[in-house]
Amino acid sequence: MSLKGKLEGDIGGLTELRSLDLSFNQDLTGSLSPRLGDLQKLNILILAGCSFSGSIPEQLGNLKELSFLALNSNNFTGRIPPSLGNLSNLYWLDLADNQLTGPLPISSPNSSGLNQLLKAKHFHFNKNKLSGPIPPELFSPEMVLIHILFDGNQFTGTIPSTIGLVRTLEVLRLDRNSLEGRVPSNLNNLTNINELNLAYNKLSGPIPDLRGMVNLDYVDLSNNSFTPSEAPLWFSTLPSLTTLVMEFGSLQGPVPEKLFSFPQIEQVKLRNNAFNETLSMGTSVGPQLQLVDLQNNQISSVTVGSEYKNTLILVGNPVCTTGISNTNFCQLQQQSKKPYSTSLANCGSKSCPAEQKLSPQSCDCAYPYEGTLYFRAPSFRELTNVNIFHSLEMSLWTKLDLTPGSVSLQDPLFNEDDYLQVHLALFPSTGKYFNRSEILRIGFELSNQTYKPPEEFGPYYFIASPYVFQEHKGVSISSGVVAGIAIGCTFLVLGLVVVVVYAIRQKKRAEKAIGMSKPFASWAQSGKDSGGAPQLKGARWFSYDELRKCTNNFSESNEIGSGGYGKVYRGILSDGQVIAIKRAQQGSMQGGLEFKTEIELLSRVHHKNLVGLVGFCFEQGEQMLVYEFMPNGTLRESLSGKSGIHLDWKRRLRIALGSARGLAYLHELANPPIIHRDVKSTNILLDENLAAKVADFGLSKLVSDSSKGHVSTQVKGTLGYLDPEYYMTQQLTEKSDVYSFGVVMLELITAKQPIEKGKYIVREVRMAMDKNDEEHYGMRELMDPAIRNTTALHLIGFGRFLELAMQCVEESAADRPTMSDVVKAIEIILQNDGMNTNSTSASSSATDFGSSKGALRHPYNNDALPKKDVNDSTNNAFDYSGGYTLSAKVEPK
Incomplete structure (x- = not known):
């Protein structure tokens, strides 16, 4: 808004005010008026990104209705007022990026304190000069904090063990302080945490065992004084881990191969340790691994298989002076992909006047609303991941009610505070300018956290650049006269041209109308209805x-x-x-x-x-x-790790429920009913909320009333998912889809393809099942590593889900449930955990198996299974259909 001046005067007289947002006005200066404490009905107070100074008024503690307080990115000094502990309804407290000093206030008989904020979910105190120990009394089991951001301060003493009592915690940043002593062992109880950063402290003792943090995505233990040891192998048990950082540490001995084989791992940064001997990355390198940084260790030789083709940095190791000094491994500047930026490829060499920029979708010049997004704890570090940044673009234009393609993200980087910093430009839907109300609305949604980015990006704040609104300038008489004369002459010439153009266009429109009414005429083989327009519903x-x-x-x-x-x-x-x-x-x-x-x-x-x-x-x-468009690709890509999306157990249950509902609709509510015939994990797509949608009806069969239940047809489908009874009898029923879906359910449990290295998933599971094992049903070794270490408490309904999958893959179709039975069973599993089953969460070509006059062998006999993995496609996402070779003419009812 480009406001200037000070926040003073009789502001306390606005007693009915409920929301005050003055964010991003860098010309607002001076101290805050104590009269702000008189705004008793105030619910939201946002003064982020201004230039306010002085101390935070004690009187803010009088705002008993306040739920959102953001004073970040100013120049406030002094101590945090203890009176803020009176704000019992506060859920968001952001004091980051100021010059605040002193200890964190704790309640006493004579004073309030931050430990009283039992409804608070966000403690953002990072980038200040706060000092003293972190009080153990600050945390309790009653708290519901999800973000504790204390990084970039001057805290001393030990990490209080009471942090381990806050079981809701998702992000803990204590880095860049002067903390010492051992890491409390009960931090391992924080099973919901996805980012832990303890770097740049003085922590000592053994490296903490964090194997209980089953949802941990990012861990950084760098620059501490832990006891020298070999790299702990519990790292490899963390199913969600994408980034492992332990630089300038005391790790020694050989580098374990397992550090490179996590299913989701993207970056391993272990420079400036004391690793020695031979570096071997093994033969099972994680599919997402992009960077291994082992600079300045004592590695003397290296063995890297052909599987790994991304960045490996060994500069400063003996191997670079004695053996492979001319290889890429011994160079800091290696060829790598550039960080993601929104493409302007279709705009060619077009340029814009000063202060205007090209819209990425329309290539029109306009004045964008610009600023910088700062993500304080993203769960990833790979800046080349197109899917992740595409999801952010779509999230921004959807939730901010903008035109698709009107969002530009440029130059993402991790700054010196280890925050992800991304330049954002938002373009107006029409014209060259946003109006004032649009800027106010967008700015408010970004400042008060109404806008929620995809969960991978974590907590954020936005600092906007000043926006220059359109100036309405008058037009002089002389210029008006000139314009009138020019327009008059132009119309004189155009009048002659229009007649010709009109005639040509009328002719083209007539030709186009004919083409639209009979677009199939030129392709028809025979038949009097060959050119008839298709009867479409909604397309x-x-x-x-x-x-x-x-x-x-x-x-x-x-x-x-x-x-x-x-x-x-x-x-x-x-x-x-x-x-x-x-x-x-x-x-x-x-x-x-x-x-x-x-x-x-x-x-x-x-x-x-x-x-x-x-x-x-x-x-x-x-x-x-x-x-x-399905932005998150296929289920198979997520299970294989190719998409970079982590599917926890509850998400997998929701995906199973959604896809089961889709198939049940085809079987029972479509008119006429439809049998899919090629149900598989590459034909289940995930939208922006990770809700499942069944795709590819290229092999579907309509079921007429007279033939429902037994369609005789040429056998089609995908080996591994194909119903053996259908294969041998050539009698297609809805239960054939049920069998295929049962295989998909087993994929959700194991992440394995139906046939891998000559082993059939149904047979492997059937042999491994042990109902006496109440936690894993004998399936622990077959389970997807990404969910293997999920506690029994969070692995809800696992046994029932497994039994349901095995019922679906019974040899006899008569013994299988219907898809509506499957839907009801999965709904019960989710409802037993108190989850709402109505909410959203979070291909190779099909094979024509032909027909034979003789008896067909069972398709999954050992000697019939291929040794090459089935469905091991190198194709990208969105292979929406396996083909359109229908085996018989399908007539709509």
Whole structure:
């Protein structure tokens, strides 16, 4: 708002004021008026990013209704007023990035203290000059804190063990202080914590055992004085760990291979330790691993398998002076991907006047609302992860009610405080400027935390740059006269041109209308209805030019996947809708009737757990299907670690429930009912909330009333998921989908593909099951490492879920439940844990197995199983369909 001056005068007279947000006004200076304490009805007070100074008024403790207090990023000095402990309704307390001094106030018989804030979820005191010990009395089991940010202060003494009593804690940053002594062992009880940073202190004793922190994503224990030891192997038991940092420490001995094989690990930073001997990264390097930094150790030789092709830094080790000095490993500047930035690839060389910038979607010049987002505790450190930053872009334009594609993220980096810093530019939906009300609304939502980023980004704050609003300037008479004369002459010339242009356009429109009414005519093989327009419900026809434009001429930067059918592109329509476009390649196209039948089938089903068809294109020799865009890819990618998304057990249950509901709809509520025929983890997609949607109806069969329950058909499906009874009898029923879904349920438990190295997942699970093992049912060794160490308390309904999966994969279809039975069973599992089952959470081409006149062997006999992993596709996300080769003509009812 570009306000200037001081916050003083008779502000206390605004007794009905409930919210005061003056954030991002860097010309607001001076001390805060004590009269702020008179605003008894105030609920929100945000003064972040200004230039206020002096002490925080004691009178703020009178604001008993206050729930949100943000005074961060100013120049406040002095001590934290004990009276803030009177704010019993406060859930957000942010005093970060000031010059505050002294100890943290604790209540006494004569004074209030911060330990009384039992409703507070956020203690953000980082980047001050607070000193003294962290009081043990500050924390208690009654507290509900999720963020404790005390980094960048001058705290001394030991870490209080009472922090371990706050079981709700998700982020603990105590780094950059002068803490000493041992790390309390009961911190291991913080099972919900996902970031722990104790770096740059004087901590001593053994390296703490953190194996109880089963949700830990990021840990940094650097620059302390722990007892010299080998790297503890409990690191490798943390299923969610993405980043391990322990630099300038006392680790010695060989580097364990297991440090590189975590399923989610992205970065291992262990420079300036005393590791020696041979470095071997083993043969099971984690699929997400991007960086290994072992500078300045004593490593004498190295063995790196062909699996690892990313950054390994060994500068300052003996191996770089005696053996491989000319390799990339001994160079600091290695070739690596650039950090993510929003692409402007389709704007070419276009430039804008001063202070204006190019909108990434429209390439129009405009005045963006700019600033910097500071994420104080992100759970990742890999700045090249496109999916994560795409999710942030979509989250911003969706939740801030902006046009899709109007968000630009540039130059992400981790600053000296270890915060993720990202330059943000938001572009107006129309015109070149935002109006004042839009800037006020967006700024307020970013300052009062109404906007919630994707959970991987953690707590944040936003510092905006001043916005220059449009100035309304008058037009002089002389310039008006000149403009009138110019316009008059122009219209004289244009009048002659319009007649010609109009005639040409009318002709083109007529031709286009004919094409739209019979877009299939040129593809028809035979039959009097060959050119009839398909009967669509909720989907529409797209022109080739429209899809070409929204994908930047099908550019590589818009390509998000590929498969046997063709390539998949991300596009944004003119109304802002984000779409996925599947473009058939030559050799995989169908005839007109088959394609028409396909889109009629796809357009008739509408359910929140089915990927929706937006439309199609069938012109200029092209066949394209347009789907709603699923930003988090396939379930298989998440289970394999390729997407960088961590699926805890509850998320897996919700994914199972959502996809089961989608299939139940196809079987029982679609008209006519539909059998999917190719249910698998690559055909279950995840939206921005990790809600599951079933995709790919390219092999589906409509079930007429007369034949429901036994459709005789050529056998199609994917080996590993294929119902053996269907394979041997060629009688297709809904229970064939149930079998395939049971295999997907086993994938959710094990993360294994149905067939790996000649072993079939159903048989492996059946042999391993032991109901006498109440916690893991004998499945611990087969379980996905990402959930293996989840406590029994959090592994809700595991045994019932496993039994349900095994019922689904019974050999006889008659012994399997229906999909609606499966839905009810999973709902009961979630309801028993008190979860709301109505809320959201969080491909290879299919194979044609043909037919045989003789008896068919069971498809999963040992001698029939391939040794190569089934469904081990290197394709990217959004291979929405395995193909459109329907085995028989499908007629809509």
